[in-house]
Amino acid sequence: MLEKITKPSLMVNKAITLDNISRMLEKTKAAGAIFRPHFKTHQSGVVGQWFRSFGIHKITVSSVSMAQYFALHGWKDITIAFPVNLRELPAINHLALSAKINLLVESIEVINALETGLDHISDVYIKVDVGAARTGIAIDNSEAIISLAEQIKSKLKLKLAGFLSHAGQTYKAKGITEIEEIARCSQKKLFEIKEKLKDPSLILSWGDTPSCSMLPELNGFDEWRPGNFVFYDIMQYHIGSCELNDIAVAMACPVVAVHPERNQIVVYGGAIHFSKERIIADNGFELYGYVVEFTENGWSKPIAGAWLSSLSQEHGIVNLPSTMIQQFRPGDIIGILPVHSCLAVSAMNELISIEGEIIPCFKG
Amino acid sequence: MLEKITKPSLMVNKAITLDNISRMLEKTKAAGAIFRPHFKTHQSGVVGQWFRSFGIHKITVSSVSMAQYFALHGWKDITIAFPVNLRELPAINHLALSAKINLLVESIEVINALETGLDHISDVYIKVDVGAARTGIAIDNSEAIISLAEQIKSKLKLKLAGFLSHAGQTYKAKGITEIEEIARCSQKKLFEIKEKLKDPSLILSWGDTPSCSMLPELNGFDEWRPGNFVFYDIMQYHIGSCELNDIAVAMACPVVAVHPERNQIVVYGGAIHFSKERIIADNGFELYGYVVEFTENGWSKPIAGAWLSSLSQEHGIVNLPSTMIQQFRPGDIIGILPVHSCLAVSAMNELISIEGEIIPCFKG
Known part of the structure; x- marks a missing residue:
């Protein structure tokens, strides 16, 4: 699924997305309440159609x-x-x-x-x-x-x-x-x-x-x-709203430089793709995303000890365990689970399903 | 110039922009050096044409x-x-x-x-x-x-x-x-x-x-x-790269709510327009932009004691001095000098000159 990726691309796992929608719909149904999902997260007519297939007809923007x-x-x-x-x-x-x-x-x-x-x-x-x-x-x-x-x-x-x-x-x-x-x-x-x-x-x-x-x-x-539940993200995982395997989007980023001397790789994927939303912890630790590897049908669990540590306009710096750094070469693709999926979607022109379908999004 | 503004719009003062270009060009000329401006800040064919009018032919992207x-x-x-x-x-x-x-x-x-x-x-x-x-x-x-x-x-x-x-x-x-x-x-x-x-x-x-x-x-x-010098911004002002009146872009934001009880107004203008770039000072003070009022030919100096203090996806929260809060009504337009002009430009589809010219930008 990655052969055609040449620049930062936000990949969507449709199966996870449908599960997220289904689960939330069932929860509102069980309560006899109206489900009016917020569409600001996915901002896409195609993903809207996925909601519609569940019989959902009221929305928020x-x-x-x-x-x-x-x-x-x-x-x-x-x-x-x-x-x-x-x-x-x-x-x-x-x-x-x-x-x-x-x-x-x-x-x-x-x-x-x-x-x-x-x-x-x-x-x-x-x-x-x-x-x-x-x-x-x-x-x-x-x-x-x-x-x-x-x-x-x-x-x-x-x-x-x-x-x-x-x-x-x-x-x-x-x-x-x-x-x-x-x-x-x-x-x-x-x-x-x-x-x-x-x-x-x-x-x-x-x-x-x-x-x-x-x-x-x-x-x-x-x-x-x-709204966010449709894709979830690292922020929601940290809050406790979801499990890591409920996160339905991952940014595919080309590796452009490898720096073993500081256990970092540089990817094409920056503030204009992810936004600068971040999670800050003690000691000045900054987190802009978790790192995954793409597989045949989606992506792996986050790599322990790996994180997107810094963003400039087009560059992302990824910290990796020293044992892994040699696996990566310029031209490889690495995946990043974003901190805030709504802003990452908003920064992109389209999503791409892991099956390769182009999913156009609203551009405000 | 504001009559047609209905949503967040990044206004450009062409005269200031030309001054910024001219000054930097002269400085490189005086040193006998090549001037190869970075176009990632303005990302616009029209602004590129302004550079070309100075005889500049080499660029960076x-x-x-x-x-x-x-x-x-x-x-x-x-x-x-x-x-x-x-x-x-x-x-x-x-x-x-x-x-x-x-x-x-x-x-x-x-x-x-x-x-x-x-x-x-x-x-x-x-x-x-x-x-x-x-x-x-x-x-x-x-x-x-x-x-x-x-x-x-x-x-x-x-x-x-x-x-x-x-x-x-x-x-x-x-x-x-x-x-x-x-x-x-x-x-x-x-x-x-x-x-x-x-x-x-x-x-x-x-x-x-x-x-x-x-x-x-x-x-x-x-x-x-x-690159950034073409428009400058609040970040550059804080570093000392420019004066406030060298800043050539201001986001025009519609006021949508006025909250005198907390000296805040809410504007249409959020993270998807400004990015989440910010300046942090002591005591948790966060600054996403300075506040200006538009005038016949541009905008005022920043209002003392006013700042863009918070951003969500589409909302911006503006803190104002209590003496000024009553001046604003829903439907008014307020200006914000952005913290990082490169990212604000990148978030928008176009710029608008204060003379009303639409200036299309590259969408990556």
Whole structure:
């Protein structure tokens, strides 16, 4: 499968991907919840088709451009899980001609602008900040949340669909107990808000791959929106969301230099392919990826004592055990499991399945 | 100039860019040296044309793909300052039909593969590691360097053109004295190697924007290959390579949420636009960019006490002084001077001049 690889190429194992999708779907089904996977990770019409083969019809994206891309691929129910960008209202109006577009709001100002500027009636979710401190109204400010909900209900063009949260802090959580506490505590508060509004149809929508992967049961919320789980990555492995053999993507990188004197090889594969997402540990240790060897049907387990230790624009430096360094020659291909698969996919123009199929991706 | 901006857009000030080019060109001219700018920063045929208007005809790139792009834009003398990727030999052979392609080598193995695989005679430079420990033969291993030079001379398809170095450690240097020491010390050693080979035509080629910008005179080396200087960025400002008003690019980002309670606004503009390159200071302070306001003809100085403090895939969090937060509304545009302009350009499909001209870029 590697004969045609001439430059950094993000290889996808379709079988692992399908397993990841199937497992998460079953978990949401068991809880009787809606599964609305986030497509910002794979960003591909082809991978979208793999989801569709499981009967999945609702999706999440993170930009209007990405919504346009997936609408063109036939998706009809798309939540843009990013605060409405008022500069893109004309594009949102156009999009709504071909798909149901669900919007995210957190201020009166944006609600008023939508009421004036939308050409259609739109479902809106209130973004509730459950502790990530990125966007949304703070969950403890229930008065402001309810007030915004009442405002939305008074508008002709807006239909309050529910409350949407992304517990980004689970990425820094210390294990399952803390994640369970974040989810349970947020669910309780969100449910109280929903109760006060006396509208049982309101949806509590919950995201983030760590909690969707690690919670034993996906109860409590009406909708789940994980994204990264489709491919997982080293970051998720470190958090505990997945096993190493659940990781479905590996960057194939040509070896361009071998330096036995410092137990390093240099690969073609840099910041513009992986992004500069990294994991830092004590003593200044930096990790940009684990190292694997490609096999007939995929890739090996990570090589113990090997890691992608540094990235510049096009170069990657790979540290290897001294016993292995002599195995590699310029022109060989080595595999790297990325730290953050979403950003690696976003940096590439396409994915390649280990069967050799070219899988085009959205370019934003 | 901002009316048409709907999503993150990298704005270029052409006047500043031309000044940056002109200043560096004059400096190399004063030293009687070759100016071979690295085009990996702007990656654009249009910006290349700006260089050409100064009479510049030799360029550097960092990949075969980028060489292909610039060959299509009429460049005829291109150094690929990246170790030869043997997997791209057919592409190199094809490229050589339309441009003089200069290659970078550091091992006998690759030299032998070139001798076998090249369809043409190629200039090659030996990559010498002057302390960055990325690629190249260590400068203190003059025996290995000379031995490789002799090997190259014995080949029919290879012409030894000189020695190429990239002093990447200048990015971590503590001021001009340390940078001068790196350049002076390396120059002395490289010159000794050149003397031993008794070939005065051999070129000593030196790169990196910090040394090209900060050295008072560009003597000692025959050729200079800075890249980043064309746009500069916050990293270079922190190193001391430029003034703030030499920075020629600013990302225009739509404001999507305003959070006065934490003196932050959220912009559409994330890791997929800026990359995750950052500057870290004490106490966990993280800086992904400085904040500017766009004006009629460009942008303001950075706002004191304002910085891009966090990035996720599409979101950027901007910290602002409490006195300014109320000035911003969803739908406004704010400017961010990036930490690393090369990676920001690489993440975008195009640049936009402040006069509104769309400037397409290479997509790798």
